[in-house]
Amino acid sequence: MNIWERILQIDRRYIFLLIGISGAIPIIMSFSLPTFVTPEVRGVYNAIDALPEGAMVLVSFDYEPSAMPEMDPMAKAILRHIFGRGLKVVGVTLIPYGTGIGEELFVAMEREFNLKQGVDYDFLGYKPGYQAVVLGLGQDLKGSFPKNFYEQDTRTVPILKDINSLRDFDYMMWLHDDAYGGYGWIIYGRQNYGIDIGSGCTAILATGMYPFLQAEQVTGIVGGLKGAAEYEKLMGYTGSARLGMVAQSSIHVMIIGLILLGNIAFILSKRKPKKEPSG
Amino acid sequence: MGFFKRQLPMIIVSVVGFLMIVSYFSPAPFLQGMFTGANEWVQIIANFALVIGVFSLMRAHYIKIKRKEAGYGYSIVMYICLIFMTFVGLALERNIKSGGVFMWMFKWVNTPLTMTTFSLLAFYIASAAYRAFRARTFDATVMLVGALILMIGRVPLGAMLSDFVHQQITVTQIIPGLPEMAGWLLSVPAMAARRAIFLGLAVGIVATSLRILFGIERTYMGGGD
Amino acid sequence: MIWHELLGIWLAAGFTLAIYSFLYKDNPAYKLAEHIYVGVSTGYLICIAYWEVIDKKVIAALGQHEWIVIIPTLMGLAMFTRFSKKASWVSRIPLAFIIGYTAGVAAPNNIQGLLIEHSYATINPVLTAGFAPQLNAIIMLLGVTCGMIYFFFSVERKGPIKVAARLGIFFLMIYFGVAYGYMVMGRESILIGRLNFLILDWIKPTLAAIGRLFGG
Numbered sequence: 061m062n063i064w065e066r067i068l069q070i071d072r073r074y075i076f077l078l079i080g081i082s083g084a085i086p087i088i089m090s091f092s093l094p095t096f097v098t099p100e101v102r103g104v105y106n107a108i109d110a111l112p113e114g115a116m117v118l119v120s121f122d123y124e125p126s127a128m129p130e131m132d133p134m135a136k137a138i139l140r141h142i143f144g145r146g147l148k149v150v151g152v153t154l155i156p157y158g159t160g161i162g163e164e165l166f167v168a169m170e171r172e173f174n175l176k177q178g179v180d181y182d183f184l185g186y187k188p189g190y191q192a193v194v195l196g197l198g199q200d201l202k203g204s205f206p207k208n209f210y211e212q213d214t215r216t217v218p219i220l221k222d223i224n225s226l227r228d229f230d231y232m233m234w235l236h237d238d239a240y241g242g243y244g245w246i247i248y249g250r251q252n253y254g255i256d257i258g259s260g261c262t263a264i265l266a267t268g269m270y271p272f273l274q275a276e277q278v279t280g281i282v283g284g285l286k287g288a289a290e291y292e293k294l295m296g297y298t299g300s301a302r303l304g305m306v307a308q309s310s311i312h313v314m315i316i317g318l319i320l321l322g323n324i325a326f327i328l329s330k331r332k333p334k335k336e337p338s339g
Numbered sequence: 340m341g342f343f344k345r346q347l348p349m350i351i352v353s354v355v356g357f358l359m360i361v362s363y364f365s366p367a368p369f370l371q372g373m374f375t376g377a378n379e380w381v382q383i384i385a386n387f388a389l390v391i392g393v394f395s396l397m398r399a400h401y402i403k404i405k406r407k408e409a410g411y412g413y414s415i416v417m418y419i420c421l422i423f424m425t426f427v428g429l430a431l432e433r434n435i436k437s438g439g440v441f442m443w444m445f446k447w448v449n450t451p452l453t454m455t456t457f458s459l460l461a462f463y464i465a466s467a468a469y470r471a472f473r474a475r476t477f478d479a480t481v482m483l484v485g486a487l488i489l490m491i492g493r494v495p496l497g498a499m500l501s502d503f504v505h506q507q508i509t510v511t512q513i514i515p516g517l518p519e520m521a522g523w524l525l526s527v528p529a530m531a532a533r534r535a536i537f538l539g540l541a542v543g544i545v546a547t548s549l550r551i552l553f554g555i556e557r558t559y560m561g562g563g564d
Numbered sequence: 565m566i567w568h569e570l571l572g573i574w575l576a577a578g579f580t581l582a583i584y585s586f587l588y589k590d591n592p593a594y595k596l597a598e599h600i601y602v603g604v605s606t607g608y609l610i611c612i613a614y615w616e617v618i619d620k621k622v623i624a625a626l627g628q629h630e631w632i633v634i635i636p637t638l639m640g641l642a643m644f645t646r647f648s649k650k651a652s653w654v655s656r657i658p659l660a661f662i663i664g665y666t667a668g669v670a671a672p673n674n675i676q677g678l679l680i681e682h683s684y685a686t687i688n689p690v691l692t693a694g695f696a697p698q699l700n701a702i703i704m705l706l707g708v709t710c711g712m713i714y715f716f717f718s719v720e721r722k723g724p725i726k727v728a729a730r731l732g733i734f735f736l737m738i739y740f741g742v743a744y745g746y747m748v749m750g751r752e753s754i755l756i757g758r759l760n761f762l763i764l765d766w767i768k769p770t771l772a773a774i775g776r777l778f779g780g
Contacts, residue, residue, distance in 0.1 A: 072466040127457075191669055267746050304753065316491060351657060353664065384662055428615075447573070452605075457751075486748075488742075552668065
């Protein structure tokens with residue numbers, strides 16, 4: 061076994077250690093790198109920025125706790141933009157864990173912007189059945205959600221007074237870590253009830269959203285922690301996403317280095333035995 | 340009895356399905372009312388499907404405890420946590436709100452455990468990339484180059500690197516920077532391939548839906564009579 | 565800091581380390597954490613399923629004498645018959661309702677939302693755009709067409725079909741490459757989130773507290 065073969069067969073726990081260290085060092089040092097903004101993220105920002113004061117925005121918290129490190133900084137940046145502009149938000153979720161996530165975010169925003177539940181925002185909560193919920197909200201919002209998350213009758217909540225369908229919203233922010241119901245909000249919601257949608261999704265899902273962007277079915281894509289960092293930059297503050305970008309760069313360099321090393325070792329370990337018989 | 344077991348489900352599938360299709364095209368109040376009702380019913384039935392998933396999991400762990408299989412102690416721990424969480428959520432705190440024990444459990448137990456479990460994949464992906472991501476063939480090389488451009492082009496480091504090279508060697512300015520390259524890959528060739536997959540998927544969904552509605556596709560009924 | 569938040573941070577840090585211990589090798593601490601996770605998250609599901617649907621939709625409707633809600637509830641309950649060998653056929657009825665509904669709404673919406681809109685969005689730019697975007701539009705049209713030809717398994721691969729399918733693979737490989745890159749980024753982000761928690765929310769404040777204790 062030559063040195064290259066030995067490198068190829070290194071115990072994977074050393075690789076784990078390298079990844080852990082390369083992620084931890086930038087966090088301990090805590091510095092930030094300049095962020096550049098892509099047109100996809102600007103698409104969402106501009107759409108929200110163009111809404112008139114008092115406009116109604118629907119926000120769907122369709123991500124699991126596993127995606128929170130990516131999605132929470134993004135959700136916070138976008139909600140700060142929305143509430144900062146004096147827009148009103150109605151939250152909803154297509155997945156059970158979205159309730160806890162939405163509730164925590166609303167509580168944080170309530171403190172930060174001195175909001176009032178039922179007047180500045182409301183949280184409808186969760187209902188199962190993906191496309192059945194999207195279509196239910198489109199057909200009869202208060203029938204589908206007779207009570208909001210806080211057990212109040214939706215017919216008596218002030219913010220929902222003139223809201224009876226998806227049609228009555230001016231914009232929708234879809235925060236998601238999966239396609240849920242076959243891109244339900246786009247295929248069923250936007251198409252049947254004409255609601256404009258911005259997509260905020262995990263990095264894994266971002267590649268799959270580009271066809272919808274090109275077809276103008278979404279106004280923009282905020283993808284993963286990188287997208288969140290861009291949104292933080294547009295909002296003019298440095299939050300956990302922008303700080304996380306340094307660690308992301310550092311782990312990337314490590315992984316790219318490992319891929320290159322793996323390939324070099326692979327090529328060189330193969331070359332050696334060919335030479336041996338002649339030598 | 341055979342009618343209830345085989346024909347009735349097929350009739351329900353076809354009738355419900357065709358009513359939904361007709362209500363998509365017709366604004367008739369009768370059809371729209373039925374469509375709205377169907378959305379409500381599906382939500383309630385789907386909720387029980389979720390409960391069945393939970394029930395199956397509980398059954399599997401119950402069997403493990405009953406047979407005293409290896410590691411059945413962990414299943415007991417699972418049951419204790421499940422019962423505790425359910426007790427807090429259903430009996431102790433009516434309605435789930437921030438500031439209660441239920442949300443505390445969600446924030447400090449459920450969430451960190453889920454996130455950490457999923458973050459394990461970051462380590463395994465790195466290890467797999469090192470071991471298996473090889474430029475063996477032309478196709479694999481294309482994939483590798485695509486991945487590398489995206490990975491470096493989408494982080495601040497990629498932009499800094501491109502700017503540095505552009506400033507040092509002026510000739511290279513005719514070549515777009517890494518962030519632009521990554522953006523182009525995403526929005527043109529990769530988008531095209533993803534759309535091809537989407538279109539194939541859409542044809543599949545439509546074809547399968549029609550096969551189900553016409554009673555050609557019956558695998559959803561499972562085995563038996 | 566409030567005591568229950570401090571307790572939460574220490575508990576979460578303990579669970580995080582217990583899960584990460586799996587990276588070294590499988591061990592009881594990991595298994596314990598894993599089962600606590602399953603138990604707590606399942607308990608969460610049960611409560612949400614009860615409050616959000618059964619309480620707010622079924623019980624509330626019954627309270628207002630909307631008896632029709634009994635039918636979907638019975639259909640939902642009928643799903644439990646799948647655990648019995650003799651009566652499992654009953655569960656086919658609610659399942660048939662769900663499948664009929666899903667197929668019925670999926671067919672027209674996917675034809676319009678995916679097939680028509682995305683075909684239009686692929687062809688239209690080639691006909692309307694200026695020169696530079698035109699080139700991208702042609703590449704896109706080529707990619708979509710060749711990608712789809714690659715998925716046609718019922719046609720024999722020879723002549724132009726073979727060339728197109730080969731080109732289709734090329735486009736798909738670029739897609740898989742960037743999708744892989746983005747997937748790596750996503751997984752890393754979650755890891756960064758956990759490291760952020762461990763270092764910034766747990767270790768640093770703890771060290772600071774110890775420092776205060778000894779430094780007076």
